[in-house]
Structure formats: C-alpha cells, structure tokens
Amino acid sequence: MSLNPDANDHQNTHGPTPNEAHSAVDVLLDTAYQAIDQASWANLFEFARKSKLPEFIADMFAGKHVNQSEDRPALHAALRNLSKSPIILDGQDVMPAVADVWRRIEALCNKWVGVTDVIHIGIGGSDFGPRLAIEALAHVPNIETRGMRMHFLANIDTAELARILDRAQPNSTRVIIVSKSFTTLETTMNAKAVVAWLKANNCTKGQIAKTLFAVTANVSAAKDFDIEEDHIFPFWDWVGGRYSVWSAVGLPIALQYGFKTFEEFLAGAHAMDLHFKNAPLESNLPVIMALALLHQQEKHGIKAYAAIPYADALDWFPKWLQQLDMESNGKSIDKDGKPAKYSSPVVFGSAGSNAQHSYFQLFHQGPEIIPIDFIAVRKAMSDRPEALAHHRILLSNCLAQAQALAHGKEDSNPNNVYPGKRPSSLLLLPEMNAFYLGALLALYENRAAALGALWNINSFDQPGVEYGKVLAKPIEKALASGSDHVLADDSVDAITAARINFLNS
Numbered sequence: 424m425s426l427n428p429d430a431n432d433h434q435n436t437h438g439p440t441p442n443e444a445h446s447a448v449d450v451l452l453d454t455a456y457q458a459i460d461q462a463s464w465a466n467l468f469e470f471a472r473k474s475k476l477p478e479f480i481a482d483m484f485a486g487k488h489v490n491q492s493e494d495r496p497a498l499h500a501a502l503r504n505l506s507k508s509p510i511i512l513d514g515q516d517v518m519p520a521v522a523d524v525w526r527r528i529e530a531l532c533n534k535w536v537g538v539t540d541v542i543h544i545g546i547g548g549s550d551f552g553p554r555l556a557i558e559a560l561a562h563v564p565n566i567e568t569r570g571m572r573m574h575f576l577a578n579i580d581t582a583e584l585a586r587i588l589d590r591a592q593p594n595s596t597r598v599i600i601v602s603k604s605f606t607t608l609e610t611t612m613n614a615k616a617v618v619a620w621l622k623a624n625n626c627t628k629g630q631i632a633k634t635l636f637a638v639t640a641n642v643s644a645a646k647d648f649d650i651e652e653d654h655i656f657p658f659w660d661w662v663g664g665r666y667s668v669w670s671a672v673g674l675p676i677a678l679q680y681g682f683k684t685f686e687e688f689l690a691g692a693h694a695m696d697l698h699f700k701n702a703p704l705e706s707n708l709p710v711i712m713a714l715a716l717l718h719q720q721e722k723h724g725i726k727a728y729a730a731i732p733y734a735d736a737l738d739w740f741p742k743w744l745q746q747l748d749m750e751s752n753g754k755s756i757d758k759d760g761k762p763a764k765y766s767s768p769v770v771f772g773s774a775g776s777n778a779q780h781s782y783f784q785l786f787h788q789g790p791e792i793i794p795i796d797f798i799a800v801r802k803a804m805s806d807r808p809e810a811l812a813h814h815r816i817l818l819s820n821c822l823a824q825a826q827a828l829a830h831g832k833e834d835s836n837p838n839n840v841y842p843g844k845r846p847s848s849l850l851l852l853p854e855m856n857a858f859y860l861g862a863l864l865a866l867y868e869n870r871a872a873a874l875g876a877l878w879n880i881n882s883f884d885q886p887g888v889e890y891g892k893v894l895a896k897p898i899e900k901a902l903a904s905g906s907d908h909v910l911a912d913d914s915v916d917a918i919t920a921a922r923i924n925f926l927n928s
C-alpha cells in the first residue's frame with residue numbers, strides 16, 4: 424500500500440508524519456505497530472474490493488436499504504450533512520426535515536433561561552452519545568457553557584434516580600425523555616417517576632407541561648405521554664439508536680454549550696463522512712482501521728481489542744464504543760443467514776494512564792494478544808499551570824506502552840519476560856473540541872459499518888437484545904406475587920424458579 428502521506432485527503436499540519444501514518448480531517452492514524460507488511464496490506468485492500476466495500480459505502484450514503492433485515496437505510500450521515508445537499512430516500516429529500524429539527528434545536532437554545540437542571544432520560548443509544556459529549560466537552564478549556572446541571576438517568580435502579588432528584592430543583596428543571604421507540608421500559612418508568620416527583624413538589628399541570636420534552640421516532644407515543652407537540656423533537660426509523668447522537672438526541676450538547684458548538688460537533692462528523700465516502704481505500708482511515716482488525720483476527724485469532732483514550736475527557740468513549748461495535752456487529756449469522764466467519768471481538772477500555780494501573784499487566788504478559796487503539800490528544804486539555812508538564816507525561820506513557828507492547832523484552836527470569844509482538848494503532852487528535860470529538864465518533868461509526876461489510880454482517884439491527892426483555896416479564900410477575908413456591912414452567916426454568924423463591928422468601 425502507498426504510505427505516502429502526501430496522498431492523503433487532508434494534510435497533517437503539524438510537521439513530519441510518521442512512516443505508516445495517514446490523516447483525515449487532521450486526525451492522524453499511525454498503524455506502524457500493527458506490523459502489517461506491504462504484501463499483507465495489498466491483500467487486505469484486495470479483499471476489501473472483493474467484498475464490495477466501495478459499493479457498500481456508496482450504497483450507505485445513497486440511502487439504499489443496507490439494513491436488509493429491517494428493510495431500511497442507515498442514513499445517520501444525513502443528520503450531520505451540514506451542506507444540506509439532497510439525500511433522497513424513497514423519492515424524497517430528507518434534508519428539509521433534518522434542517523427543520525436543527526432550526527428548532529437552535530430556537531430552544533435561545534429560549535431556555537433560568538434553567539438550573541436538565542434531566543435527560545434515556546438508555547443505550549439514547550444515553551451514551553450525549554453523556555459522552557457533555558463530559559468530554561466540559562474538558563475544553565474556556566468552552567462557553569450555560570452551566571446547567573446535566574443529569575443522565577438511564578438505569579432502572581432507583582439509586583441513579585434518587586441521586587439526581589436529591590440534587591435537582593423541581594421548579595427550574597427541564598426533563599428530556601429520549602427514546603427512539605418510546606416503549607423502552609427503563610425510560611418510560613423513569614419518566615413516570617420524574618413526573619411523580621414534579622407533582623410531589625407541587626408543580627402544576629401547566630408547569631409540568633412546560634417542563635417535559637421528548638426526542639423520539641414514535642411521536643404518537645410521546646403525545647400519549649402528555650408531551651406537547653411543539654416539545655417533541657422527531658427523528659426517523661432510518662437512524663439506529665446507537666448512531667443517533669447527531670439527531671435531537673444530542674440536544675443537551677446544544678443546550679449546554681450552545682448551538683454553534685453542536686454545529687461544530689456535526690461538522691467534524693460530516694468531514695469524516697466525506698473522507699470515508701470519497702477517499703481511496705488505501706488512505707481511508709475507517710477502512711484502514713477495519714482492515715487492521717481483520718488482519719489481527721486472521722493472524723492471531725484475536726477475541727478482544729481495547730480502546731484506551733489518553734484523555735480523561737474521553738473516559739466515556741469506550742462505553743459508547745462498546746454499544747456501537749458489539750450491538751452492531753456482535754453476531755454469528757451473516758447477511759445471507761449463514762454462520763459468519765468473523766464478527767465483533769469484545770471491546771473494552773478506559774482512560775489512560777489509569778488503565779495502565781489496572782489491566783495492562785494482561786496486555787503485556789497475558790497469553791492472549793489484544794490489539795489496542797491508543798487515542799491521544801496533542802494539546803493539553805486544561806489551562807492549569809501544570810498542564811504542559813502533566814500532558815508530556817500523559818503522552819510519554821501512551822507512546823511508551825505502545826513501544827513496550829510491540830517489542831517486548833528478554834530477561835533471564837521468565838517472570839520478567841515481555842513477549843512483545845502485540846499490535847496497536849495510534850490515533851492522534853490535534854486538540855479536544857466539539858469538531859474533533861465529532862470526527863472521532865464518526866470515524867468509529869464508519870469503521871463499524873466497514874467491518875460489517877467486510878464480515879458480511881448487517882451492522883444496523885440488534886435482534887439479540889429482545890429475548891431477555893421478553894423473559895423478564897413473567898419473572899417480574901413471579902417476583903411481584905411474593906410467592907416462594909413458584910414452579911418451573913414454559914417461561915421460567917427450575918434454576919430461575921429457585922432463585923425467585925429464594926428472593927421471595
């Protein structure tokens with residue numbers, strides 16, 4: 424493969440580029456420690472072509488029904504298509520409706536005054552994206568913020584609810600109920616609990632109506648929940664939940680940091696989309712990352728990989744990524760209904776350098792090879808006087824870990840041997856801000872889609888999440904009965920019946 428950085432779409436503006444690096448949107452990807460030779464890269468790109476990856480990319484952006492099982496497109500890229508160039512779905516341009524939601528988000532930002540607390544109720548894809556963005560952008564030095572307390576309520580466990588309601592001020596709180604389906608039990612029950620709290624705090628019907636907002640693809644269910652029509656922000660069934668932060672699901676980002684910052688977030692993602700759509704495979708960041716993972720699956724049979732952001736701002740990133748990768752591609756059956764040869768490895772991670780003091784022992788000396796994406800930010804992420812010195816140490820740790828993992832170390836004492844040959848990539852963002860955060864998330868979204876195409880897996884459905892939800896219903900009923908003589912039947916087996924009986928005793 425040509426590793427000539429001059430061939431890249433966007434030049435790295437920060438000096439000489441490492442040997443095996445590419446950049447797009449000023450995000451640098453260095454795959455040197457993947458230890459993939461030129462011939463293997465050539466084979467990988469050949470395989471990508473044979474797998475019709477370029478055709479898949481074109482189809483996805485063109486609104487073709489790439490989510491075959493649900494007979495829908497996956498058009499989340501339209502949500503960040505700031506150019507508003509027409510995207511035609513079933514004969515109609517979707518951009519006017521998308522732009523109308525942008526206009527409404529901006530109007531809402533200008534309208535909210537005196538709000539102290541926002542309770543964002545949602546789970547999974549209706550939670551991770553905005554939660555990650557709110558946390559990450561809080562680390563941007565001097566970012567303009569409205570200073571509202573942003574509370575994220577996802578878990579059905581009332582511990583989270585109790586902690587939030589202890590802090591929020593009912594008369595100056597706004598509640599955003601976020602659910603694509605508007606049927607998710609955790610979300611509807613938490614929403615009811617928050618409404619009950621507002622009532623218990625003497626909020627009138629009119630005040631509650633003023634307080635409640637919804638973001639959903641099921642507008643009629645939101646209306647049934649007594650949410651006023653002009654407080655409902657729609658999105659569409661062609662947006663998967665885990666790809667939805669770019670829709671009004673990302674409302675908290677605009678409300679807290681301003682609409683301009685939200686637009687920058689979309690702009691970074693849009694720039695990465697244009698790169699994914701137009702760059703040749705050989706310099707296409709999401710494609711290169713996908714192929715590097717595929718190579719490590721074939722070479723080492725890897726079952727897991729880690730994403731370690733050396734940025735406290737990105738501590739939520741691995742959780743967001745877990746849903747993206749494993750809900751999208753954690754499947755055994757391919758698009759043709761046949762057993763898939765490869766699919767998503769387990770993904771995990773947390774912020775470095777903290778992670779070094781936790782599970783890095785296993786990376787260095789464990790029996791499994793676990794490829795790592797090291798994610799670093801060139802510029803220090805605070806304006807503290809110590810920032811430069813600390814940041815140097817943060818970056819030196821990141822670089823040192825990658826080098827140690829690649830080369831290993833001999834020792835006469837087997838206990839001190841580092842086997843090495845452990846692959847990793849380095850992703851380097853120029854700085855932490857809304858634009859590069861958007862670019863980073865879109866890079867991984869596009870990588871997940873590219874992997875799905877290479878593995879011949881539909882990355883846009885999630886049938887595996889349903890069965891457990893169905894089984895929970897009779898179990899909840901049995902728990903509610905209070906009986907410690909529950910018998911096994913069609914929906915509750917003997918082991919679970921015994922557990923229910925123990926809990927009810």
Ligand code: F6P
Pocket residue numbers: 546547548549601602603604605606607610664665750885888
């Ligand atoms: O149960 C999984 C899931 O459907 C995810 O795909 C989704 O992000 C999450 O639940 C929340 O769904 P909703 O936005 O419809 O409440």
